[in-house]
Amino acid sequence: MASIHIEVLSKQETDAIRDASLVILRDTGIMVHHDEMLRMLGRAGAKVDADHKIAHLPERLVMDCVSQAGKRYLLYGRDRNRVARFGHGDLVLMSSPGQYAWIDLATGQRRPATIQDTHDAIRLGDALDNITVVGSMAQPESLSERYRDVALTAELVKGTNKPTRCWVRNGATARHILEIYRTVAGGEAALRAHPRVEAFLEPISPLQLPKDGLDIVREFVRAGQPVSIGPMAMTAGTAPGTLAGTLAQENAEILAGIVITQLLAPGTPITYGGIPHVMDPRTGICSFGSPEQGLMAVAMVQIARSYGFPVYVNVGLTDAKLPDAQAGAEKAATLLLGALAGADMFGHSGICGTDHAGSLLWLAFDDEVMNYVRRIARGFPVDDEHLATGVVHAVGPAGNFLAEEHTVRHFREAIWSPSAVWTRQTYDLWQSDGVGSFADRLRRRVERVLETHEVEPLDKAMAREIDRIVECAKKESDV
Numbered sequence: 001m002a003s004i005h006i007e008v009l010s011k012q013e014t015d016a017i018r019d020a021s022l023v024i025l026r027d028t029g030i031m032v033h034h035d036e037m038l039r040m041l042g043r044a045g046a047k048v049d050a051d052h053k054i055a056h057l058p059e060r061l062v063m064d065c066v067s068q069a070g071k072r073y074l075l076y077g078r079d080r081n082r083v084a085r086f087g088h089g090d091l092v093l094m095s096s097p098g099q100y101a102w103i104d105l106a107t108g109q110r111r112p113a114t115i116q117d118t119h120d121a122i123r124l125g126d127a128l129d130n131i132t133v134v135g136s137m138a139q140p141e142s143l144s145e146r147y148r149d150v151a152l153t154a155e156l157v158k159g160t161n162k163p164t165r166c167w168v169r170n171g172a173t174a175r176h177i178l179e180i181y182r183t184v185a186g187g188e189a190a191l192r193a194h195p196r197v198e199a200f201l202e203p204i205s206p207l208q209l210p211k212d213g214l215d216i217v218r219e220f221v222r223a224g225q226p227v228s229i230g231p232m233a234m235t236a237g238t239a240p241g242t243l244a245g246t247l248a249q250e251n252a253e254i255l256a257g258i259v260i261t262q263l264l265a266p267g268t269p270i271t272y273g274g275i276p277h278v279m280d281p282r283t284g285i286c287s288f289g290s291p292e293q294g295l296m297a298v299a300m301v302q303i304a305r306s307y308g309f310p311v312y313v314n315v316g317l318t319d320a321k322l323p324d325a326q327a328g329a330e331k332a333a334t335l336l337l338g339a340l341a342g343a344d345m346f347g348h349s350g351i352c353g354t355d356h357a358g359s360l361l362w363l364a365f366d367d368e369v370m371n372y373v374r375r376i377a378r379g380f381p382v383d384d385e386h387l388a389t390g391v392v393h394a395v396g397p398a399g400n401f402l403a404e405e406h407t408v409r410h411f412r413e414a415i416w417s418p419s420a421v422w423t424r425q426t427y428d429l430w431q432s433d434g435v436g437s438f439a440d441r442l443r444r445r446v447e448r449v450l451e452t453h454e455v456e457p458l459d460k461a462m463a464r465e466i467d468r469i470v471e472c473a474k475k476e477s478d479v
Helices: 011-028 035-043 059-068 115-127 148-159 171-185 188-193 211-222 243-264 291-307 325-341 360-378 389-395 405-414 427-432 438-452 460-478
Strands: 030-032 047-049 054-056 073-076 083-086 092-095 101-103 110-112 199-201 227-229 270-274 277-279 311-313 345-349
Touching: 011 054, 011 059, 011 243, 011 291, 030 035, 030 243, 035 047, 035 054, 035 243, 059 243, 083 092, 092 360, 115 148, 115 360, 115 438, 148 171, 148 460, 171 188, 171 211, 171 460, 199 211, 211 227, 211 243, 227 243, 243 270, 243 291, 270 291, 277 291, 291 311, 291 325, 325 345, 325 360, 345 360, 360 438
Parallel strands: 092 345, 199 227, 227 270, 270 311, 311 345
Antiparallel strands: 030 054, 047 054, 073 083, 101 110
């Protein structure tokens, strides 16, 4: 069976973007807000302007680092059978690492996020089949931001057996977070052998590497954990007003992050986070659901694959504020484009609008759309068994295939069976069920999961140790 594979760039266009990125890194350079990393780049052969914090990266240095970077890896959950695989052809969906505002499930109104929202989101993420990596989803105001990421990591490892992710604040909190993962993994060597979490480095467009982000990367690679690098260059805002120019700049920013990572720890596995966006010219804000989002995602997959990296793209998102027709069109179109291009990870799931809030309803929505997209991406086989000419001959004209053993053997693999959230009823049956919308049925599904889903609890002694780590982080943040 041939795989479905789409492209928007020719090889010559992909090469042109790659070459333009190398010119940017060589001639314009990258601003590095970290003196130690600047010195390291200078020792490696970069031309460094220390006064302006600019490093000009030669092509050989860049390509040597690309060559030595790891290209495949697994992230393990508390249950080592629950894994997220990168570079293996899987479709990995991650719920958001955290939003400050929240759409209340009962009222539909936006409000500040709470710790209960975090608990509910982790439990829902654990239950949903298409969520591979569970994010904390909420950033509760009741937790001080000075140690919030440590506390949320503790909630994640207690609340799900799947791989997990939250936003990491700085190098200091990263050390506590890694201590939590070492505790769950069974020690430093076990964490290296079975990585639990990625560092996420977000270069700041245009062409900057932030100090806190680099401190986080340093701590994670020292612990043997992989790194995902994803700037959010915005066409006509923080990147040129053309898609090709945005892609060249975005690629340059990612390559600069790869160089830093490989100089710190050669061979560190990388996920290439090609997540550019466009600025809406009417509002001046970032668009999550534009058609250009899908086009650039496909192009980013092609560029990343030309280097051999697994790819993370921002698709399956929307600018809509309600789970309506706009949301369905934007989410399905961009997610399908990313999946058929061959991306590895998509997200983040559970976001209302352009990072306007987190929502359990939206998380369930994303799970359903991914289920639909997975079926399309799987395609279908064409061989003697599936062509079924013998069955057609046996049934003959005017017959039917309902009772045929061949039908019983194959219809489940051939025909996608959606959850009860989707309606395929007659009009009369739909009407008798209450004339509900897709969103109404989603809400009921979420409510059932929260009422019934149970997560295997963490060992009590391990939970106490994790609580101790959080308390240490809290005390340290108060100093």
